Structure formats: C-alpha cells, structure tokens
Amino acid sequence: MMIADGIEDEEKWLAEGIAGIQHNAFYLHRAVDSNNLREALKYSAQLLSELRTSRLSPHKYYELYMRAFDELRRLEMFFKDEERHGCSVLDLYELVQHAGNVLPRLYLLCTVGSVYIKSKEAPAKDVLKDLVEMCRSVQHPIRGLFLRSYLAQISRDKLPDIGSEYEGDGDTVMDAVDFVLQNFTEMNKLWVRMQHQGPIRVKEKLDKERSELRDLVGKNLHVLSQIEGVDLEIYKDTVLPRVLEQVVNCKDELAQHYLMDCIIQVFPDEYHLQTLETLLGAFPQLQPAVDIKTVLSQLMDRLSNYAASSAEVLPEFLQVEAFAKLSNAIGKVIEAQVEMPVVGAISLYVSLLTFALRVHSDRLDYVDQVLGACVKKLSGSPKLEDNKATKQVVALLTAPLEKYNDIDTALTLSNYPHVMDHLDAGTNKIMAMVLIQSIMKYNTCVSTAEKVDVLFELIKGLIKDIDGTLADELDEEDFKEEQNSVARLVHMLYNDDPEEMLQIICTVRKHIMAGGPKRLPFTVPPLVFSALKLVRRLQGLDGEVAGEEVPATPRKIFQLLNQIIEALSNVPSPELALRLYLQCAEAANDCDLEPVAYEFFTQAFVLYEEEVADSKAQVTSIHLIIGTLQRMNAFGVENRDTLTHKATGYSAKLLKKPDQCRAVYACSHLFWVDDQDGIKDGERFKLIFRHNWT
Amino acid sequence: MNYILGAFKPACHISITFSDGKSRKQVPLKKENGQTVMVPLFQSQENISGKISIEPVSGKKVEHNGIKVELLGQIVRELDVPGEIYERKTYPFEFSTVEMPYETYNGVNVRLRYILKVTISRGYAGSIVEYQDFVVRNYGPPPSINNSIKMEVGIEDCLHIEFEYNKSKYHLKDVIIGKIYFLLVRIKIKNMDLEIRRRESTGSGANTHVETETLAKFELMDGAPVRGESIPIRLFLSPYELTPTYRNINNKFSVKYYLNLVLVDEEDRRYFKQQEITMFRLGETS
Numbered sequence: 001m002m003i004a005d006g007i008e009d010e011e012k013w014l015a016e017g018i019a020g021i022q023h024n025a026f027y028l029h030r031a032v033d034s035n036n037l038r039e040a041l042k043y044s045a046q047l048l049s050e051l052r053t054s055r056l057s058p059h060k061y062y063e064l065y066m067r068a069f070d071e072l073r074r075l076e077m078f079f080k081d082e083e084r085h086g087c088s089v090l091d092l093y094e095l096v097q098h099a100g101n102v103l104p105r106l107y108l109l110c111t112v113g114s115v116y117i118k119s120k121e122a123p124a125k126d127v128l129k130d131l132v133e134m135c136r137s138v139q140h141p142i143r144g145l146f147l148r149s150y151l152a153q154i155s156r157d158k159l160p161d162i163g164s165e166y167e168g169d170g171d172t173v174m175d176a177v178d179f180v181l182q183n184f185t186e187m188n189k190l191w192v193r194m195q196h197q198g199p200i201r202v203k204e205k206l207d208k209e210r211s212e213l214r215d216l217v218g219k220n221l222h223v224l225s226q227i228e229g230v231d232l233e234i235y236k237d238t239v240l241p242r243v244l245e246q247v248v249n250c251k252d253e254l255a256q257h258y259l260m261d262c263i264i265q266v267f268p269d270e271y272h273l274q275t276l277e278t279l280l281g282a283f284p285q286l287q288p289a290v291d292i293k294t295v296l297s298q299l300m301d302r303l304s305n306y307a308a309s310s311a312e313v314l315p316e317f318l319q320v321e322a323f324a325k326l327s328n329a330i331g332k333v334i335e336a337q338v339e340m341p342v343v344g345a346i347s348l349y350v351s352l353l354t355f356a357l358r359v360h361s362d363r364l365d366y367v368d369q370v371l372g373a374c375v376k377k378l379s380g381s382p383k384l385e386d387n388k389a390t391k392q393v394v395a396l397l398t399a400p401l402e403k404y405n406d407i408d409t410a411l412t413l414s415n416y417p418h419v420m421d422h423l424d425a426g427t428n429k430i431m432a433m434v435l436i437q438s439i440m441k442y443n444t445c446v447s448t449a450e451k452v453d454v455l456f457e458l459i460k461g462l463i464k465d466i467d468g469t470l471a472d473e474l475d476e477e478d479f480k481e482e483q484n485s486v487a488r489l490v491h492m493l494y495n496d497d498p499e500e501m502l503q504i505i506c507t508v509r510k511h512i513m514a515g516g517p518k519r520l521p522f523t524v525p526p527l528v529f530s531a532l533k534l535v536r537r538l539q540g541l542d543g544e545v546a547g548e549e550v551p552a553t554p555r556k557i558f559q560l561l562n563q564i565i566e567a568l569s570n571v572p573s574p575e576l577a578l579r580l581y582l583q584c585a586e587a588a589n590d591c592d593l594e595p596v597a598y599e600f601f602t603q604a605f606v607l608y609e610e611e612v613a614d615s616k617a618q619v620t621s622i623h624l625i626i627g628t629l630q631r632m633n634a635f636g637v638e639n640r641d642t643l644t645h646k647a648t649g650y651s652a653k654l655l656k657k658p659d660q661c662r663a664v665y666a667c668s669h670l671f672w673v674d675d676q677d678g679i680k681d682g683e684r685f686k687l688i689f690r691h692n693w694t
Numbered sequence: 695m696n697y698i699l700g701a702f703k704p705a706c707h708i709s710i711t712f713s714d715g716k717s718r719k720q721v722p723l724k725k726e727n728g729q730t731v732m733v734p735l736f737q738s739q740e741n742i743s744g745k746i747s748i749e750p751v752s753g754k755k756v757e758h759n760g761i762k763v764e765l766l767g768q769i770v771r772e773l774d775v776p777g778e779i780y781e782r783k784t785y786p787f788e789f790s791t792v793e794m795p796y797e798t799y800n801g802v803n804v805r806l807r808y809i810l811k812v813t814i815s816r817g818y819a820g821s822i823v824e825y826q827d828f829v830v831r832n833y834g835p836p837p838s839i840n841n842s843i844k845m846e847v848g849i850e851d852c853l854h855i856e857f858e859y860n861k862s863k864y865h866l867k868d869v870i871i872g873k874i875y876f877l878l879v880r881i882k883i884k885n886m887d888l889e890i891r892r893r894e895s896t897g898s899g900a901n902t903h904v905e906t907e908t909l910a911k912f913e914l915m916d917g918a919p920v921r922g923e924s925i926p927i928r929l930f931l932s933p934y935e936l937t938p939t940y941r942n943i944n945n946k947f948s949v950k951y952y953l954n955l956v957l958v959d960e961e962d963r964r965y966f967k968q969q970e971i972t973m974f975r976l977g978e979t980s
Binding site for chain 2: 102
C-alpha cells in the first residue's frame with residue numbers, strides 16, 4: 001500500500017509542477033509578446049524554479065524538464081532579438097546572473113550562452129568554458145544531470161570544431177574536446193552519485209532509475225565521436241585516456257559496463273584496433289561485478305566484422321598484434337578477478353576463439369593457443385560441475401569443427417584432447433558424438449594412422465569405460481546409438497596406400513580392444529569388414545606389387561583378423577564370431593590362400609561345437625557354414641572332404657528332425673556344384689541321402 | 695514647502711534653485727515620510743550656489759527681521775538685513791568648496807542629511823522656513839592595495855572548506871569572484887548561500903546600538919558536494935542597495951559590510967563563516 005501511495009503522490013507532485021510551469025509560462029509569453037525583458041526574466045526564473053523539486057523520480061523529473069525545455073527554446077528566440085528587448089547579449093549574460101536561486105540562474109545562463117555564441121561576439125570556447133565551469137554549482141545528482149544535459153544539448157551544434165562556423169584560433173579542436181570531456185566527466189560523477197542520495201531504496205529500483213538516465217551521460221561520447229577534428233591521433237592521445245580514466249576511477253559497476261559498451265559502439269573499429277592495448281588495459285581495473293565478457297565479446301565481434309569487411313584491413317590486425325593483445329588482456333582479467341566463476345573464464349575464451357576463427361582462420365596456432373589457455377584454467381579449477389560452464393566448453397570445442405568442416409584440422413590442435421579431458425564423462429561422450437557427426441556430415445575421411453590414433457583418443461569416452469562411469473548406468477538406446485556411431489566411423493577411416501591402411505586398422509584395433517564385452521560386438525564387425533576390403537584391394541594388386549618386402553599382405557591381414565575376431569570370445573559372441581570367420585574364409589578363398597581359409601573354417605566349427613548351444617542358433621549357423629563352404633573353390637579334395645564331412649555330420653545331429661533334413665539337404669549341394677569347376681561327386685551325393693533316411 | 699510656525703496661512707512663497715540645476719545629476723531620496731523625491735547630487739568640495747526667491751502671497755507685504763540661508767548645520771549666510779518684502783525678491787547664494795566628507799546616509803537608526811534651510815525671521819509672527827534636501831556622495835579611486843581573502847575554516851572531522859574571495863575591497867558595482875573548495879565533507883549538505891550583511895552601529899561605549907540587515911541572499915550551490923569539489927562564486931553587486939563602508943562617521947556611527955557564507959545540512963542545521971569586506975564608491979573617471 002505504501003508504494004502505491006508513493007506513486008500517487010509523485011503523480012500529484014508532477015501535476016503540480018507542470019501546472020506551475022504552465023502558469024508562469026502564460027505570463028512569460030505575455031511579457032515576451034510585449035518585449036518586456038524584466039518581466040520575461042522574472043517569470044522564466046519562477047518557471048524554472050519548478051525544476052528545483054526533490055520529490056520526483058528521474059522518470060517524472062524528465063517530464064517536467066521537457067516542459068521547461070520547450071519554454072526555454074522560445075525564450076532563447078526572444079533573447080536573440082536584441083531589437084525587441086534592447087539589451088545587448090553581453091549585458092544579458094550578466095543580467096541573468098542576478099537571479100538569486102542557482103538552478104534557474106544557470107538554465108538562463110546556458111540559454112543566453114547559446115545566443116552569445118551564435119552572435120560570435122565572443123569565441124565559442126570561452127563561453128562554453130564558462131558555462132561548463134559554472135554548472136559545478138549544482139551538485140544534486142538528478143538536477144545537475146539534467147542541467148548539464150541541457151548544456152550538452154544547446155552546445156552540440158556550437159562546438160568550435162574545424163570547419164564549423166564557430167571554429168576558433170589556436171587549438172580549436174582541443175577546446176571542443178575539452179569542453180565535452182569536462183561535461184562528460186562531471187555528468188558521470190553525478191550519475192554515479194545518484195545511488196548515495198535520497199532515502200534508501202531497493203537496489204533493483206535504484207539500478208532501474210539510474211539506467212533510465214544513462215543515455216544522458218553516454219550521449220557525450222557520441223558527441224565526441226562526431227567531432228570532425230577528432231582524428232586517430234587526438235582519440236589516442238586525449239579522448240580515450242581521459243574517458244577511460246573517468247570510467248575506471250568512478251568505481252561503479254553500472255557506469256563501467258555501460259560506458260565501456262558505449263566506447264566500443266560509438267567509436268570506429270579502426271580506432272579500436274589502433275588503441276587496443278590502451279582499451280584492453282582498462283579491463284582488469286574494472287569492478288569485479290562488471291560483466292566483462294559481454295563487453296569483450298562485443299569488441300571482438302565488432303573487430304571480427306571489421307576484418308570481414310575488407311581484405312585490406314587484415315594486415316592491420318597482424319600489425320597491431322590484435323590477437324596477442326586480446327589474448328593477454330583476457331588472461332589478465334581472469335587473473336585479476338579471482339572471484340570470477342569458471343563459466344565466465346570459459347566464455348571469454350569462446351569469444352576469443354570465435355575471433356581467431358573469423359579473423360585468423362589460417363592461424364591454427366592461435367586456435368590451439370586459446371585451447372591451451374583454457375586447459376590451464378580448467379586445470380587450476382576443480383572438476384567441472386557447472387552446467388553452464390560445461391556448455392561453454394562444448395561450444396569451445398565445437399567451434400573449430402564448424403569452422404573448418406574438416407576433422408583433420410581439429411586433430412592437429414594439440415590442446416584439443418586436453419580440453420576434452422576436463423569434461424565430465426557424460427559430456428565427454430556427447431562431445432565425442434559431435435566429433436563423429438562432424439566427420440559424417442562433411443564426409444571427411446581420416447587418412448593416416450596417426451590421425452586415427454588422435455581421433456580415437458578423443459573419442460575414448462565412447463570406446464571404453466572412463467573412470468567413474470559404469471556401463472550399466474547407461475540407457476540401452478543411447479549406448480546402441482553411440483556404438484553404432486563408432487561403427488560408422490570406422491568406415492570413414494581410409495587410405496589408398498595399403499601400408500597406411502594397415503596401420504590404420506592396427507590402430508583402430510588397439511583402441512577398440514579396450515572397449516570391453518559390451519562394445520566389441522559393435523566395433524569388431526566394421527573393423528573386420530574394413531580389413532577385408534583391404535584384402536580385396538590387395539588381391540587386385542596382386543602381382544603388381546614391387547619385389548620389396550611389404551608388410552601389407554593378405555596373409556598378414558588374415559592373421560590380424562584372426563586375432564581381432566578372437567576377441568569376441570571374451571564377450572562372448574560366438575554367433576557373430578562365427579559369421580566373421582566365415583567372411584574371412586571366403587575372402588581367403590578368393591585370395592587362393594587355402595590353409596588360411598581352412599583355418600577359418602576350423603575356427604568356425606570349433607565355435608559351433610563348443611559355443612553355439614541354442615538350437616535355433618545352431619540351425620542358422622550350420623546353414624551359414626554350408627553356404628559358405630559351397631562357395632569355396634580353393635580347397636583341395638582332402639580339405640574339402642573333411643569340412644564337408646563335418647558339416648554333414650553336424651547337420652544330422654541337429655535337434656529337430658525337420659531341421660536335420662533341411663540341413664542335410666543343403667549339404668547335398670556341397671557335393672554337386674553346378675558350375676564349371678564345381679565338384680560333382682555323385683557317389684557321395686547319394687551317400688548323404690541314404691544316410692539320412694535311416 | 696512652507697513650514698509654518700504659529701500661523702495658519704503661508705505668508706510668502708520661498709523657492710530655492712541651484713545655478714546648475716538643469717545639468718546637475720538628480721538622484722532619488724527617500725524621505726522620512728516614505729516619499730521618494732529627486733534631489734541634486736553633490737560631491738565634497740563642490741560649490742553649492744543658486745538663487746533663493748521670496749514672493750509674498752496675495753500681494754501683502756511681509757515684514758521680517760532678516761533672511762538667512764544655512765547649509766545645515768554648518769554654514770550660515772545672511773541674505774538680507776531686516777526689512778520688508780512687498781514684491782518678489784531674489785537673493786543669490788553661494789557656499790564655496792564646501793567640505794562634505796561624509797556621505798548622505800539613510801540607515802535604520804541613523805540618518806545623515808544635507809539640507810539647505812532658508813529662514814525668514816519674524817519675531818512674534820513666527821519665522822517662515824523652507825528646506826531643500828540634496829545628496830552628497832563622494833567617489834574615489836580604486837584602492838592601491840586590495841588583497842584577496844583566502845581562508846581555511848572548518849569543524850573538526852565534520853567539514854573543512856577553503857574559501858576565496860578575489861578582493862577585500864569592492865566598489866558598489868563590482869563583482870565578487872571566488873570559490874569554495876571542499877577539503878572534507880562528512881555532513882549531508884543541502885545547499886550553500888552567500889549573504890551580504892550590513893551592520894550599522896550607532897552611539898559609543900555602553901550606548902552602542904547595532905542593527906544588522908541581510909541585504910542579499912545568493913544561492914551558491916544546490917546539492918551535496920564531495921571532497922575535492924570546487925564551487926565557483928560570481929556575485930554581481932549592482933542589483934543590491936549598498937553604500938560604502940562608513941567608519942566612525944563624526945564619532946557617531948559606522949556602517950560595515952560582511953560576506954556571510956552559509957551552509958545548510960539536511961537537518962537544516964546552519965554552518966556559517968562571516969568575513970568583513972570594505973565597500974567603496976568608485977569614481978566614474980577611474
């Protein structure tokens with residue numbers, strides 16, 4: 001209820017103030033119309049006295065101020081017309097200073113000052129200097145702010161800029177700059193002081209009130225940027241240092257954030273580039289509560305856009321060592337603000353990385369540097385638990401992937417894996433998936449064993465159990481998806497050179513072997529097929545290979561394959577292993593490597609015999625064996641006989657009679673193959689059937 | 695105007711005119727009855743001369759015991775020996791190089807007036823008297839030495855200021871220029887004024903009577919300053935009714951002027967520092 005009353009009261013006071021202004025304005029207009037200067041001064045002073053109120057919030061005070069402002073514009077026109085009131089502007093300048101109350105007096109003085117400057121009877125700089133000094137008499141924050149804002153408004157078009165009609169002798173631009181800087185400094189001081197004045201109010205309300213007035217202060221910076229005579233030199237030597245001095249010294253977080261933002265928005269990017277060190281030097285000196293990362297991000301964004309605007313600009317970036325400076329600055333800020341949470345630091349690095357990727361995309365060393373700095377920060381902090389911080393790290397890692405569309409580049413960043421190490425297991429896996437998706441999306445192909453090694457290190461969260469997580473905790477669906485991704489990834493690892501390809505296969509094997517029983521069923525098959533592809537390629541090259549001792553021979557690969565498939569025995573996954581053995585046998589057959597093919601069949605039968613227990617699985621498996629065996633043509637009679645005999649024997653021993661029949665029937669084909677080199681053993685054929693009917 | 699003692703009707707009309715009446719500057723003079731009239735302005739060591747015309751009213755002759763003109767209360771001139779006036783008679787008069795070191799002053803408890811008094815003595819019929827006021831103002835050159843006033847004052851741990859006024863002697867149309875510098879501010883100041891106060895003291899010893907009047911209240915500052923702020927002073931004296939400083943005029947009275955710097959805090963407590971300044975009348979030629 002109290003607050004509602006307060007608002008109502010304020011409305012009432014505002015209405016009273018407006019009425020007071022209107023009342024005096026009536027008499028003022030009458031005095032002006034009859035060219036009565038004395039009366040005009042009297043009523044304008046009374047009118048302006050309404051602005052002496054302490055009862056209004058800034059928002060309401062502004063309304064009152066605007067009314068007075070309108071009246072002063074009309075009064076200024078009267079003042080200008082000496083023929084009407086008969087008083088010289090110099091006398092008028094003194095006359096208005098007779099007013100007893102300081103606020104009306106100064107509003108009138110500024111108004112006459114405007115006329116005085118326009119008359120050119122005195123140099124603009126002298127009048128402006130006098131006005132900005134005299135305004136010091138109003139120390140009340142809100143009243144002072146509005147008064148100085150009035151001064152800023154009426155002086156805007158009368159600055160002694162070069163090329164303006166008010167250009168003076170001597171260092172005219174500096175005069176204009178000094179005036180604006182002084183007004184700015186005083187206005188900022190008053191603005192900051194607002195919070196200490198008046199009854200104690202809730203911080204949010206106070207901040208809101210202060211925010212409403214911030215543009216009054218910021219406008220001065222805009223004016224500075226519009227002064228023609230302010231070139232890079234003057235900006236560098238005078239404007240920026242003095243503005244920053246005030247920003248730092250005021251020690252007010254609201255002001256600092258707003259003003260740093262203003263500086264960045266209002267002055268040209270070229271200037272920022274050339275004064276980067278000075279500008280960045282201010283950041284560590286700001287209050288800890290200032291959201292520096294937003295401001296710095298803004299700056300880096302702008303500079304990135306500037307770099308993108310034209311190719312001629314880029315050498316400038318290198319010449320001023322923009323990246324190094326930004327990097328240093330960020331480091332200093334993080335160092336200085338001990339209280340800054342990790343998420344803050346990481347998002348700063350994300351901004352810096354974005355900058356590096358946009359401006360210096362060819363400089364992978366820069367990118368790696370940022371990652372390195374990030375690693376350092378993460379190493380010094382406890383394990384990441386903050387969700388936001390984690391998101392930032394993921395953003396950091398994703399950015400280079402998106403920029404380069406090429407996993408190769410990311411793989412060359414030495415710090416990339418170190419950053420990933422700092423993610424919690426869950427996020428680490430997510431990141432790994434992102435990596436794989438990136439590869440799939442851009443159809444990139446990872447082509448060296450070394451890169452494959454790095455890659456698999458990066459995605460190790462998917463490949464094996466990292467300390468702390470149990471595979472049991474995982475959702476079935478998610479797990480399948482993960483492993484399938486890894487499987488698909490394997491197919492993206494390729495090199496034309498068989499040696500290298502073999503190395504790749506070995507590297508992959510090394511990694512997936514640590515995957516454990518749950519993963520191997522997913523990861524082994526693609527590797528096997530990848531190896532078989534290599535075999536087929538070598539098979540085609542057979543005879544074309546030079547006489548050197550080359551490690552990549554089909555024989556060697558089959559040895560490897562044997563070992564790989566054997567790992568499945570730990571799962572155990574006999575059926576899968578059996579299939580894979582058969583695939584290998586077929587490939588060995590095509591290479592004319594009879595003993596190798598025979599060995600694979602042997603392994604397959606061993607599995608059948610010892611591991612495949614389920615009757616249904618047995619049926620499927622035996623049919624697979626039979627089918628594969630049928631396609632074999634590398635076997636000599638003995639070997640074929642042995643294998644066929646085994647197949648037939650097992651077929652007959654199947655659990656269900658119908659299955660037995662079918663299997664034996666299938667075996668019959670083993671004796672009679674309807675193609676050119678096929679076996680046609682009529683006797684045996686008959687034997688089978690006879691056997692079966694008993 | 696006739697001032698009649700003991701008769702009902704004026705017997706004759708007396709008029710006093712100054713020889714340079716048309717060219718001499720006239721200034722307003724507020725009389726005791728509240729009316730303001732314009733009277734001629736003289737400076738010390740000037741000649742006061744003119745004509746006094748006496749004309750009997752309604753043709754009746756006036757017998758008298760002598761006619762004199764006085765420059766109150768200093769000098770007397772006999773205009774005529776006892777005789778009769780039956781038609782208008784004009785007497786020239788002159789007071790040469792009159793020393794009038796004291797200015798006309800219109801104060802609270804004391805007035806210093808210059809008057810020409812014409813008396814027609816008539817014995818039993820009562821004298822006929824006529825007055826003519828005039829004002830004396832003395833101008834001077836600017837003082838050869840005019841130091842500024844600079845002082846640090848304060849209340850321990852509360853408020854320390856340094857004030858500075860550009861001069862210690864000001865002429866009546868002068869400007870007070872200076873500044874107030876805040877060295878320490880631990881109270882919540884609402885505003886700051888500069889007052890001009892006039893202190894008129896009459897009598898002496900045990901009978902001294904002092905009357906103080908604030909002639910001007912000029913706001914210097916609105917709001918609370920912080921340490922290190924410097925507030926400018928620019929106070930034009932022309933709008934105010936000031937006189938020169940009078941020190942011990944004829945051992946009868948003094949008129950002194952003071953600048954009173956007043957700071958008011960949020961609880962309306964007043965802190966002040968008074969400082970005497972000397973006012974003088976600056977000659978137009980200087």
